[in-house]
Amino acid sequence: MILKYTYRTLITFSTQVSSHTFMLRCTPYANEYQRLIEHKTSVIPNCLLTRSNDTFGSILETGYVADMHDAFMFESTGIIEIGNNRSIEKVNPLFHYHSELTTPDMAIRDAARLIGMDMSVTEWVMRLSDYLQGHFQYESGATNVKTTASEAFSLGKGVCQDYAHIAIAMCREVGIAARYVNGFMIGEGATHAWIEYHDGERWLGFDPTNNRPVDDTYIKIAHGRDFNDCSINRGRFNGIAEQNIKVTLMVEQLKKLPKEQTKQIKNQ
Amino acid sequence: MYTRLLTQKDAVNKWMERYGVRFGIYKNGTFKEQIFPFDAIPRVISNSDWTELEKGLKQRVDALNAFLRDIYTEKRIIKDGVVPEDFVYSSKGYLPQCEGITPSKGIFSHISGIDLVQAEDGTWYVLEDNLRIPSGASYPMIARQLTRKASPETFDGAKVFDNRDYARMIREMMDHVNVDNGLEVILTPGRYNSAFFEHSYLAEKAGVVLAFPDDLFVDGDKVYYKGLFNERERVGAIYRRLSDEYLDPMTFERSSLLGVPNLFQAYAKGNVAIVNALGNGVADDKGIYYFVPKMVEYYLNEKPILKNAPTYLPFYEKDRNYVLENLHKLVIKDVAEAGGYGVMFGRDMDEKRLEEVKELVRTQPRRWIAQEVINFIDLEIMEGDERVMRKADLRAFVVSGKETKVWPSGLTRFTRDPKSFVVNSSQGGGFKDTWVMAE
């Protein structure tokens, strides 16, 4: 599928700030099933953006705004072709080990054991997801970015990040390599989180929040051990200011790829 | 040899006070500064003992550096089955962000603080490798400076290795790893750090800039020092006295107010040397310690000169059974702790405690190591006007730049509690100068 996306974050500060350093992870991941046709990241105030890959291959853009400013905007826009959402990338053993936000407690361990073992990996992940649908409730505001899998699980409610963390914790607990994915999804107005698990041959995406396998309507931005490895934006500045953050995301399908459209985006 | 020095001990302690030789500790959540008590009787290490120690220390640190290079690239030592994968991936000190990064000149541990004890029979045992930010070198430096001042005649006859060149060793090492001939700085988290005295003292002696986190910033993947008038000066080497997790809030602990944002990116691109490198915690983890003699054989193809204390890893079933049966006579250590916290002697535990700890060993085997108790030697210290015997260890400092060099001195720490084996300064111990004899 060919998708056109525009993601924008606008932060307004209540007072002027300066010496603002930031790190963005907002460019789609490049791999065998995600082909970037067009992409552009822009920031305001304008500054030098340097690009690199983090240790998991996600694309990082970093910058520094020395001067006073009272707003910061970054935008990631482009056209991407998505394939079947599976990857034959080798398993980094690290994804077998628990990480800070996914360390399970007794309750998660017990829940993972209850699912049983006599089935394929993919079946197991589906059952896990079914289980979550019955025992975990979507509720925004109940948790925050620091909430661990165990905390969310005992609370019984949370958002996509929490679904993903709990699912990862349970997978790793029974020996399935799993990782956290942050990205865009058609029809969602903000970033979404899901998981990838390794079935012995390939990495496959699964969305525990929506209880369905990930398909070509999902754009992967970053993956890592847990949310901490995937933040879309981290910043640090001088000045004491309240921040007002406004996020917009548009993902739409393009039936085909008209030449004009490509050009237009290039010139934006 | 040092009797005259003893008559000067009050003068020396007064000077220390004036210099602000203090040691800060956190107790019950509040920061307290206390004097790090100095004992005027030096520890004396004979030249022949030292020659052997020096060889062993160089060898050990070279192997540890080889291990770090390997772990963050090929991981041959795991593939060859010498170190189990678990000890790397579940170590708190392992930083996946460092994968594939080779620091400037390939050196990870530039300054290593190796903790040793000497047993009654004269054998030296390594108790721990400190490869992150080992502190304490300034104490014997300043002690020597002051004792020289108070009693110059003491050193006239005694053939003691001069220890004043530590700062020069640090400086040469920094020059060696410096990227693009930039500024060299010691990065201190600030004056409320327990070792702030040391940071400022070393900066002064080594002739490098003492920088606070706000003095540095990163732009275009390069690190700059902000001058008084906001002019920028490129930084080539940072001797940071700030632990990995607080060094860069963009890559590590996001709440850290002490770090330099995006410093990690500059480092990953090879635009700055960081002393010591990031990710060293994987090699000085108490669990990994067990494997260090094996590293010497694996990487250097040599017989290890220095011994580890006999150590058991409950991770291995055989060791676990031994530990469960013999806990009452062993030392058990929590691999995640430092500063003497989490070090427990089985002989001090009652039945109930022994059972509790055994249960922890059974349920979380990877979290513990156990050792035979080394009955290490007592040294004489002055308590008032009386000479008493107390347990003491030695932290030797090894500096790896162009070559690996051992500083012919070291920090001798002793316990003031006659019943205790734990000498850590955070547990109220004191220190001595360490005299290495030149002949």
Ligand SMILES: Nc1ncnc2c1ncn2[C@@H]1O[C@H](COP(=O)(O)OP(=O)(O)OP(=O)(O)O)[C@@H](O)[C@H]1O
């Ligand atoms: N096997 C042993 N036999 C006797 N005493 C020991 C043994 N292991 C440790 N000790 C005592 O306990 C102290 C602390 O041990 P160790 O250095 O392993 O722990 P630590 O908490 O990491 O300290 P550090 O602050 O040096 O990192 C040692 O300096 C020594 O005095």
Ligand SMILES: [Mg+2]
């Ligand atoms: Mg120690």
